Amino acid sequence: MQNLKNKNTSFIHKIIENFFKKNKKKTLHTRFPPDPNGYLHIGHAKSLCINFGLAQQYHGKCNLRFDDTNPNIQHNKYITKIKKDILWLGFKWNKKTKYSSTYFNKIYKYAIELIKKNLAYVDKLKKHEIRSYRGTLTKPGTNSPYRNQTIEENLLLFKNMMLGNFSEGTVCLRAKINMQSPCIIMRDPILYRIKFVKHNKTKKKWCIYPTYDFAHCISDAIENITHSLCTLEFQDNQKLYNWILKNITIINHPKQYEYSRLNLEYCTLSKRKIKILITNNIIKKWDDPRLPTIAGLRKRGYTASSIRNFCHKLGITKQNNLIQMSSLESCIRKELNITTYRTMSILEPIKIVICNMYHKFQEKINVLNHPKNSQLGTQNIIFSNILYIEKTDFQEKPKKKYYRLTLGKTIKLKYSYILTAHSIKKNHNNKITKIFCTFHKVQNNKKYSIIHWISIQDTIPAEFRIYNYLFTTKTPSTKKNLLSHINPESKIKKFGFINKNIIKNLEIYRYQFERIGYFITDKKTYNKKKIIFHQIVTLKENWNK
Incomplete structure (x- = not known):
């Protein structure tokens, strides 16, 4: 979607501008119609930005309407979550x-109207027979043997459907359009089906339910929607949308327009496939930080503004593209670079012992919380004779072009002094447990590699959850066996230390851990004994992918 502050150049903007030229007194009225059968994801965020954004830009209205045509007792659970996500993203729907x-x-009365106009009939074909009769892209459909029943017969059959006198799946109501149509969706689509399931809202009042295609256009018309905006997979549905409204006595005739859906690499946006991941214990819940759900992104530390900015950058087009994950990551990285406090943390600690320093020696070093924003204040860090550094910042037998700490080499501790390693200690497994060093207060003009550190006297233990792509392929939704493409290293736990200063700023949750990345505190598990941090994004693109 175009940024609302910029010139409007998308084809949808041009359609709306032309609409106002012809209808100067009308108000733009859009809607967001989610199916309450799962959580919202980043694709829905794009739709929200388009529908709510356009309504806001043109001083119009946007309805939130749940498409609850498929009865499900779990609707309430998802409705609550969807509302929360929409409000969190910064959108407010029109009225109730x-x-x-x-x-x-x-909708039921409009179905009867179509029957009376001989434009709908009750079909007794079984599901597999309906599919067979419908034909293929290269083969035209065949008329159902029940297509030529009289109007009276169809009215009676439909009434008996409504009264629950047929078993589920034995009959359905179909539109009578054209079984020879090149557009398969126009080959007598189903308008009503039987479902003996308790509905979240209507309870047991109905045992027949309209299909999405039948209910959607009528709902739009009833609500005076002017522009029904949806993704390109509904392009063929537009023909049915218009046919239904044309053949029932309803005053308003909204127009449907399609734009490209969001396809994000290394992700699946299919609710059905996300449920497969949950069922197979690949993830536990819809808010897993590896998922592109709004709840998952929020838990991972993405901000509402970064998601909106990402959606604005995409634009509104009819061209389907696979969007790089780096495009989404750059939006949050750019924002966090400006807003987050810097601090040092150690994810995989190894101990440094400074031999030429008195063991009780401590020095407080005052550093800025943000190198380019002094208004964020300062913090004191402690320098002492025992420190932790990252395990990867030392190599006993360094590889070529290794510029960090090794035996006999001098490096600089960030914000502090020069350090030279001279010996190591190993355990019975031949793993290094301590590095013995000498520090130098005298500074010179020579340039040294810089590493980060934490004093053992200035630490609190913490758990760090590092996230990589959930799938090993860019297009998991196209694969037959989704589970065979799961990345076994999509979630890695590390146990290290953070600076005590974090405890003093409980209202701050997002940090840049210097030289590592951006992290957010897990609010649910937060306490002084156990702190969990979720990695939001790395400092640089594909740093650990």
Whole structure:
């Protein structure tokens, strides 16, 4: 979507501008119609930015309407989560929340109207027979043997459907359009089906439910929607959308327009496939930080503004593209670079012992919380004779072009002094447990490699959760066996230390751990004995991918 502050150049903006030229007194009215069968994801965020953003830009309205045409007792659970995500992203819907089920009485009457016009019939073909009769892209469909029933017969059959006198799956109501149509969706699509399932809103009042295609356009018309915006996979559905509204006595005829859906590499945005991941214990919940759900991104530390900015950068086009993950990551990285406090942490600690320093010696070093923003204040860090550094910042037998600490080499501790390693201690497994060093207070003009550190007297233990891509392939949704492409290193736990200063700033949750990346405190598990940090994003693109 175009940034609202910039010139409007997308094809949707041009459509709306032309709409106002012809209808000067009308108000733009859009809607966001999620199916409450799962959490919202980054693709929904794009739709939210388009529908709510355009309504805001043109001083119009945007409805939140849940498409609850498929009865499910879990609707309430998802409705609550969806509302939370929308509000968190910074959007507010027009008046009260709406539901397709509110219009079931009216939709039922419009179905009867189509039957009376001989434009709908009750079909007794089984599901597999309907699919077979429908034909293929290269083969036209065949008329159902029940297509030519009289209007009276169809009215009676439909009434019996409504009364629950048929078993589930034995009959359905179909539109009578054209079984020879090159557009498969126009080959007598199903309008109503039987489901003996308790509905979240209507309870047991109905045992027949309209399909999405039948209910959606009618709901739009009832709500006076002017522009029904959806993704390109509904392009063929537009023909049915228009056919239904044309053939029932409803005043308003909204127009449907399609734009490209969001496809993000290394992700699946399919709710069905996310449920497969949960069922197979690949992830536990919809808010797993490795998922591109709004809840998952929020838990990982993404801000609402970074997600909105990402959606604005994408633009509104009809061209389907696979969007690089780095595009999303750059939005949050750019924001955090400006707003987050800097501090030092050690994810994989190894101990440094400074031999030429009195063991009780301590020195306080005052450093800025942000190198380019003095208004964020300063913090004191402690320098002492025992420190922790990252295990990767020392190599006993250094590889070529290794510029960090090794025996006989001198480096600089960030914000502090020059350090030279002269010996090491190993355990019975031949692993290094201590590095013995000498520090030098005298500074010179020579340039040294810089590493970060924490004094043992200035630490609190912490758990760090490092996230990589959940899948090993850029396009997991295209693979037949989704589970065979799971990245075994998509979540890595490390146990190290953070600076005590973090405890003093409980209201701050996002930090840049210097030389490592951006992290957020897990609010649910936070206490002084156990602190968990989720990695938001690395400092540089694909640093640990």
